[in-house]
Amino acid sequence: MAEVIAQEKQGGKQKKKLIRVDMTPMVDLGFLLITFFMFTTNFTKPNVMDLGLPAKGTPPSGPVVDQRNQVTFILGKDNRVFYHQSNETDLNSENLKETDFSGVKISKIISEAYKKAPVPENFTVIVKPTDDANYKNFVDILDNIAISKKERYGITDIKPWEEKVYTELTQ
Structure with a gap:
């Protein structure tokens, strides 16, 4: 010692x-x-958002969501995001609008669409990532949905009629 x-x-x-x-x-x-x-020391726990995915097999049957009662976001390449409230016959390059992830633009779009919805309790946000979209943008859109406090949302593949209009705008 x-x-x-x-x-x-x-x-x-x-x-x-x-x-x-x-x-x-x-x-x-x-x-x-x-x-x-x-x-x-208390380590911070990561914030996790529950994402309920349907079981494989037959798709669940339920009410068809009216286009005025939903807003669809298409995630594209180069951090581009497009949105619309149209159906297959009405969607064109003028209806498919573009926005970005800066500020609260997406949350504002969701809240404006919610205000115009004829049946607000059935209002749904639909996210359709393309093959060119990146994971960060997908997480950002889910964060914006959580910020806008909308609990009904769905994630699906982009439809061929939407992809046609999307490719017109991105070329």
């Missing part, structure tokens, strides 16, 4: 005592303290 070393000065008149402290136990104490604080 600690040693006292007595040294004599040349001339023999005065003895000088040197004290040497062994720091090895302090290293052990440091590691014990680090371990203690690591075990007692």
Whole structure:
């Protein structure tokens, strides 16, 4: 632990005592303290959003969602996102509008569509990622749905009639 070393000065008149402290136990104490604080610290838990997916097999039957009672987001390449409230016969390049993920634009679009919905309790947000979309944009759109507090949403593949209009706009 600690040693006292007595040294004599040349001339023999005065003895000088040197004290040497062994720091090895302090290293052990440091590691014990680090371990203690690591075990007692509260680590933040990740925020997880539940995503209920249907079981494989026959699709569930239910009410068909009216186009005025939903808003559809198409996630494209290069962080582009398009939206519409049209059906197969009405959708064209003028109805398919483009927005981006900056600010609260998507949440605002969802809330405006919700206000115009004839049956608000059946209002549904539909997300259709293309093959060129990236995962970050998909998570961002789900975050915007959670921010707008809409609990009815669906994720599906882009339909051929939507893909036709989408490719017209992206080329």
